[in-house]
Amino acid sequence: MEFTSLHDTSLDLNVKPALRIFDDAQILRGALMEELKRVSAENIKLTELLTVTCENYNELRKQLTEHTSKNPALKKRKAESSINNGNNNHGMNGSDKSSSSDEDSCKKPREEQIKEQISRVYLRTEASDVSLVVKDGYQWRKYGQKVTRDNPSPRAYFRCSFAPTCPVKKKVQRSVDDQSILVATYEGDHNHPQPSKLKSTSGSNRCTTLGTSPTSFSSSRSTITLDLTKPEKTTDSARCSIREIDSPEFQQYLVEQMASILTKDPNFKASLAAAISGKFLQQNKQTGKSSNEEVSQGILGP
């Protein structure tokens, strides 16, 4: 009698730590999934908001175009200058491009429009960071710098140096309104594969390229800068973004990002520890082995 009782206790001692780890992992998984759901919902809301805003912007733009065509004196000196002023529309340039193309469609040859593939990426950086370096996985060679009239901060000119024949150019300049935001304008398409998929970047910046789109996740903690400046029309671009968000790869990426961010957050750790310890106390009071088995099955499940 006494022997069997001792045997049971030792077995219990061996199994309990393992079950505790399973339980911890289960709780962490639940917390992550909840956070992921919340972020995804927020993302969808923001995307919808962006779509509406872009549509409104397009509408206003159209009205402006009609107005300027009636009053030629109001016409800007250059279409480019209006694009540059578009820096004020942080992240709204998807429509910028499409509408400016619409505006110029009567002037520019169609070939040229196809040739010119301009996209813009916004990156949040430390305000103290004065470098004009945007790490996007490609190799760039700086060939010039210029202070432009509409922006006191200098504009840097880069060429893709990975392939000598690569026609892609990049302009990087800080936003007029927010010096902590870097505006990178890409012209053309790379005629070579990306030399290195971006893993991590130096300093406080952290940006990642998903597929070929320059969608970027940037900088200080939870700040996410999405590139919405595809050459397509704004609504298409937004839909495309939604599709990317829905893709399993993106979901997987989000989970990894969330896990990374959350595990680095001391507040989250503390809350999680409190939750785990609380749950433990509760479980120790209420349940026995059977519930632990259920938990272990749960975490081993899909």
Added chain:
DNA sequence: CGAGTTTGACCTGCGC
């Protein structure tokens, strides 16, 4: 020593 950056000069396009 080679590759990359800096920076003043030069080129080009556009409005007046």
Added chain:
DNA sequence: GCGCAGGTCAAACTCG
């Protein structure tokens, strides 16, 4: 034609 502004060139410089 002139002046302005953006874009590019290339010599000098820096760095590993």
